[in-house]
Amino acid sequence: MKRLNRLRQSLKIKSMSEILEPRYDHQKHEKEIYELWEKSGYFNPDNLPTASSEFGVRSSKNKKISQTKPRTSNLEPFSIIMPPPNANGSLHLGHAVFVALQDILIRFWRMRGKKALWLPGADHAGFETQVVFDKKLEKEGRNRFTIPREELFKEIWDFTQHNKKIMEEQLRKLGASCDWSREKFTLDPAIIRIVYETFEKLYKDGLLYRDLRVVNWCPKHKTALSDLEVKHEERLDQLYYIKYGPLTLATVRPETKFGDTALAVNPKDKRYSKYIGKEIRALGLLGKLTFKVIADEAVDPKFGTGVIKVTPAHDPADFEIWQRHKKEIPGPKIIIDENGRLTGETGKFAGMKVAEARIKVAEAMKEIGILEKVENDYKHSVAVCYKCGNVLEPIPKMQWFIAMTAKPHQSRDRRPETGDRKKSLRDLGIEAVEKKKIKFYPAHSKKVILHWLKNIRDWNISRQIVWGIRIPVWYCLACSARPESNRGEPKININQEVKSRWFLVRHGETDWNKEGRIMGQSDIPLNKTGMAQAEEAARELKPHKVDLIISSDSARCRQTAEIIKKETGAEIILEKKLRERHHGDIEGLLRKDVFEQYPRIYEYSYEGKYMNAESYRELEERAWEVFSSHHSRHGHKNVVLITHGGTIRMLIKRIKNLTPEAALSIPSRKNAEIIQLDVLDKCENCGGHFYEQDPDVFDTWFSSGQWPFATLMTSDKKMGFHEEVVPQVLDGKTKTYRLRDHGFKVGDKVLFENSATKKIFGYGIITEAKKTTIDKIDYTDKSHYKTYKNLDELMTAFKHKNPEKTFTSKSPAYLYAYDFYPAKNLETDFETFYPTDVMETGYDILFFWVARMVMLGIYTTGKIPFRTVYLHGLVLDKDKKKMSKSKGNVIDPLGVAEIYGSDALRMALVAGNTAGKDIVISEDKIRGYRNFATKVWNISRFILMNKMKDIRHQTSDIRVKLTASDKKNIAEAEKIKDKVGKHIEKFEFHLAAETAYHYIWHTFADKIIEEYKPRLKAETGSEEALGGAASSASGGFAAPRAQAGARRRSERTADSEGPVAAYQTLEAILLECLKMLHPFMPFITEAIFQKLNKGEMLMIERW
């Protein structure tokens, strides 16, 4: 607090010479002004004064100004949730636009006396950040697929936290008056918790399903994308006409031929009616094939030959055709893998990339004579990744979808109802928009969003990346609910309760591994690489708090175990029965030699006992015996089990209930590879204990779609007696005591007294509610509290009620609580601020974000998330080009703010811009508003010079009679201010800015000031003419009543044509100008206001 006052003092005028600086130095002022605002606490709406008069009265003696000032929340709320910028880079001009617009709204409504909350945050921005980070890794020669999940997550976490800090500083530089105490990150545990609750609710309502669908797969990023993340590009390609027996069809993708499962024609197409339902024989590249011909409406008889091949695995339309004809034709046959390469199903084409395979396949088809013709320059559009531009491969994948058009049902659970249970998410959205519950600026975006909603499709929310909120679903490894299957119910586990984790770890490398020798039970130690691998594994395991290590007693496992023990501190149990399969006579031989010599030996069979080897069955029996006995004893512990490739294979077979064939076809594990098994409650289906979590994370928009309510529901941690944060008591040395540490608990009544004034200023009951406020207390009504004469009496009272608990402090000068509760009317941020007033964001994320917030907001809370949507456009450069890093035309907002000032930048972004229109900005424009800032500065400078030059002008407390035209001029300024306010109310920011600009420059500066110059110059009457009023000057802090008194006295003075009245008129107009300009140019206006010394802070002046 002292610091704050010092800061204010430093902002006042110190000398004439300072006043005489003809330029406003934004670099000097902006930092200290922001600090002044932030330190004042007024960004937090809970600290806002009820009315300006209550804090306008103050004395320099009152050092505890903010402690004694009544905080109140009886004010009407006004709230904006800041669109959380992506924490993967720094802010660009687009961000500066939202800062400008939202800050205008917040500052305006704060000045209008509303309880204005602007809640800031940052978005982890899943895929976007992953892409940015992947590029960073690429530069470093690394790649995300080789970094363990936890490590990668941690690295990206640090990366985003770093960026987040930079962004916060940037927001401060731009003058954002947001409440930092409520700042949120999309990966805050409390936010994740809410996201999980929504996920569970959707699941229980049957709106969430997991299904095999042909998804938009990016082979570069190796993840699926939602429909919105797909861009379409026009391409010229070849159209191939291929013979399928008697039929010929056209395709641009001959390489997918291997995945064909049928042919299709239009049912009305007479040319082909004789084939419908028949099987035709065709010559394929891998021999003869038979296809059934089906009839489907989706086939356009006019296209190509009117015949299509059905490739359900690699074409979304074909996938749908298959779904309609499931009984007649085979399902998806996957022939393209996640890397965009052809699979082993394609003979000699296996391993080729799609583009290459297309040419090679066409050539091969030509050779065998089934390629009839090729049409060049066939124009069509292809789906590409919006990030990397690579062609997307349609691949069937199990993914989580949200049903957008299905009505919720309650087959799975009965729970308390929120929202309209009968409507689909889409219909909830449509209704809110159509019934005008949500207002749109620009108005036409309403049509756009409705059009999108009406054509909406189910939303794929799974992303195959690490960075994000992991899907809280576990699959039992033993039964059909496992990930690769579509059957059974997975466990939705939003509490993420995992009893323990078991890790199967293969030993590190030995020389024999390296040489390719068969080891079996030969006791070969680790080599150097093996040691390093073990150390790597140990590091990875350490965070999991390993309780126990169970290891095969073979040297290579024992050594691996020792290394892991060193890192984790867990004890080791050695088990002979976990040894590798005994390979008999071939142990020690080179794998390749054995293969040459006994080609059939590798036809492993489960029962096989070649060359005196042990069979897999025998291995399985002995290993499982040890495993299950340890599991029954140590199932609740985190266990690392170190063993061998073959042994792991057999353990996995048992855990997953695999057939011998399936088990033997699992690829071998790498040295020191870790397999994680989560132990959860027994599977209801099969009694299995081992699970694995869904590896996918949520689409980032799934979490940000819940942002308005999630942020508000979790925004009270600093205010409540909840978990870590508890009511506090300060003693005279400003030491903090947490009441909880002194034995107070829920239900206790607490009374607070200010030792300085000896007044009891608060009384509360500690409750479990999350939010507290003292605002509801009526200080004048003594029935709300009981007074105690002193602290001893107070303490005795507590002692009496809670005999076992006494609060003691060695130097208790006063008690003060930041946080305590009134007994009634508990309100949370959610209740106060939801629905929020305005959602201001770019039109480019209308569907991604706004539409989803509307649907999820109503679905979860039953209420719309915001009353008004204001969409701004993209920021374009002066040639109307979209700014992008690759074009090199990006204006760095902080860079130009450095040069011209944040105020100038903000004005430039607002002026001449309407909702939904792209914003054209150039340095010229920003410079123009910098010039305006200088103008404002010089107007003030001129007035301040007049104030300083003569004691008679020094204060406005000396009231003199104003002339009729003085009054008219002031009234006009007020009228203009009203006009500006009306424009802001109507979201006409450009008109508001231009009105203020025009008035200040071309009326106030050019006309009024010029007009008044002669009067300022004129000699005043005698000192007596001013009466004794000058003596009542009190530095500009007179209370309204005192001012009224001064005014009465001054009515009698006779200065009306003189300099005092002239000065006072100009000052009054200047104040109006500062107010109307403050939302747009907050720094310079506040800086001038501080110098004028007419009140505490312009930011909280009443508009």
Added chain:
RNA sequence: GCGUCUUUAGCUCAGUGGUAGAGCGUUUGCAUGACACGCAAAAGGUCGGAGGUUCGAUCCCUCCAAGACGCACCA
């Protein structure tokens, strides 16, 4: 194919049923009790085209043209 928007001064854009505005730029003056990042003044537009409604249209309606964007399909 479906949908949305735009077209006004050299540039960027406002705006209104009664024959047009701003900023920047341009031109010409000017040290005027703050400001040359300034002051004073000026030039510059048949408001994309055609038709219609109206006493009257840049504004409302229809069509056309050009451009931008979004969605869907594309074998």
